[in-house]
Amino acid sequence: MKTKKWLIVYILSSIPLLALIAALTIFVDPYFHYHKPHTDLFFYELSNDNERYLNDGITLHFDYDAILTGTSMMENFKSSEFDAAFDCKTIKIPYRGGTLYEINSNQEKAFQNHSVKYIFRSLDYYMLNKESTEKRNHFTYPEYLYNKNLVDDVKYIWNINVLSSIAKSFVKYLKKESGITPFDEYGNWMSEYVFGKKEVLKGRTKFKSPKNFFEFTEQDENRTRNNVQKNIVDIAVAHPETQFYYFLPPYSIAEWGILYENGDLQRRLKEEAITVQLLVGYDNIHLFSFNSKTDWILNLDRYKDSVHYDDKINSEMVKLMREDKYRITKENVDDYLKAETDFFMNFDYNSIF
Numbered sequence: 001m002k003t004k005k006w007l008i009v010y011i012l013s014s015i016p017l018l019a020l021i022a023a024l025t026i027f028v029d030p031y032f033h034y035h036k037p038h039t040d041l042f043f044y045e046l047s048n049d050n051e052r053y054l055n056d057g058i059t060l061h062f063d064y065d066a067i068l069t070g071t072s073m074m075e076n077f078k079s080s081e082f083d084a085a086f087d088c089k090t091i092k093i094p095y096r097g098g099t100l101y102e103i104n105s106n107q108e109k110a111f112q113n114h115s116v117k118y119i120f121r122s123l124d125y126y127m128l129n130k131e132s133t134e135k136r137n138h139f140t141y142p143e144y145l146y147n148k149n150l151v152d153d154v155k156y157i158w159n160i161n162v163l164s165s166i167a168k169s170f171v172k173y174l175k176k177e178s179g180i181t182p183f184d185e186y187g188n189w190m191s192e193y194v195f196g197k198k199e200v201l202k203g204r205t206k207f208k209s210p211k212n213f214f215e216f217t218e219q220d221e222n223r224t225r226n227n228v229q230k231n232i233v234d235i236a237v238a239h240p241e242t243q244f245y246y247f248l249p250p251y252s253i254a255e256w257g258i259l260y261e262n263g264d265l266q267r268r269l270k271e272e273a274i275t276v277q278l279l280v281g282y283d284n285i286h287l288f289s290f291n292s293k294t295d296w297i298l299n300l301d302r303y304k305d306s307v308h309y310d311d312k313i314n315s316e317m318v319k320l321m322r323e324d325k326y327r328i329t330k331e332n333v334d335d336y337l338k339a340e341t342d343f344f345m346n347f348d349y350n351s352i353f
Contacts, residue, residue: 032057070122075187
């Protein structure tokens with residue numbers, strides 16, 4: 001009997017505490033699940049490690065008319081540079097390693113309650129030949145923050161990591177520190193890595209001739225077409241009032257050498273060709289490729305690995321897109337694809353050593 005009474009007392013005394021925690025979580029709302037941040041009271045950290053926890057709330061509740069999104073290929077962009085170049089108010093929504101489906105799903109949500117003038121988005125080669133509803137399995141995905149099911153909000157309201165974030169906010173509140181991490185810094189990883197030829201090549205001394213070649217099958221072609229159509233083209237067709245600035249990231253020549261060595265170069269070029277041909281011809285799609293910028297892709301000192309470039313390249317890309325340079329159009333697409341294929345298929349990859 002004493003145990004039963006103790007249990008009742010414990011439960012009844014816990015209810016006010018749980019209610020207080022819930023109220024604090026909803027009010028501070030570090031992942032913006034319910035409302036925009038109270039930046040006049042608290043400081044909100046946009047951590048690179050929590051992109052998939054933060055992005056949905058940013059998309060739904062922030063004020064903006066432009067979106068900068070994509071994978072790690074766009075994380076070093078500064079939203080302020082897009083604001084200045086295109087006269088807009090830009091949020092940055094990074095999905096490190098994100099698929100076309102994952103990124104497109106977020107974009108579609110943005111149109112539910114925002115008028116969007118521009119979308120700036122990276123199109124990564126290695127995500128083209130995927131199923132049109134594929135997500136990256138190795139990322140933890142907080143579905144309870146993305147759906148409208150109030151019941152599973154308990155995973156957010158009484159979450160130890162969320163409480164830790166709230167505690168940090170209150171510590172800064174007591175120090176009279178408020179605000180939010182600027183979008184220029186959100187996702188930016190420049191300070192975390194060493195750049196240079198040594199880092200890119202990682203002890204490699206040559207590229208071997210390919211022993212086998214990957215065939216680009218009819219299934220590959222159909223999967224690529226379906227993925228690109230559903231997750232890149234359709235949203236632009238559905239929103240002719242929005243200007244979509246898509247760009248193919250300038251991977252370094254070392255990455256193309258790896259594709260050559262693995263016998264995968266021709267298949268990748270065919271995936272790109274299908275993508276490019278599907279995208280050109282729409283008035284509100286502006287497609288750019290910087291693969292012919294040899295002063296970038298041949299200079300390995302501007303990369304931390306075979307694909308990730310420094311933030312100065314990001315800044316230069318903003319300027320070039322604003323000036324409409326390196327754009328692929330229906331008038332030049334055939335010449336672009338031929339020149340690119342000739343360059344990468346005939347390049348002496350061992351010359352970079």
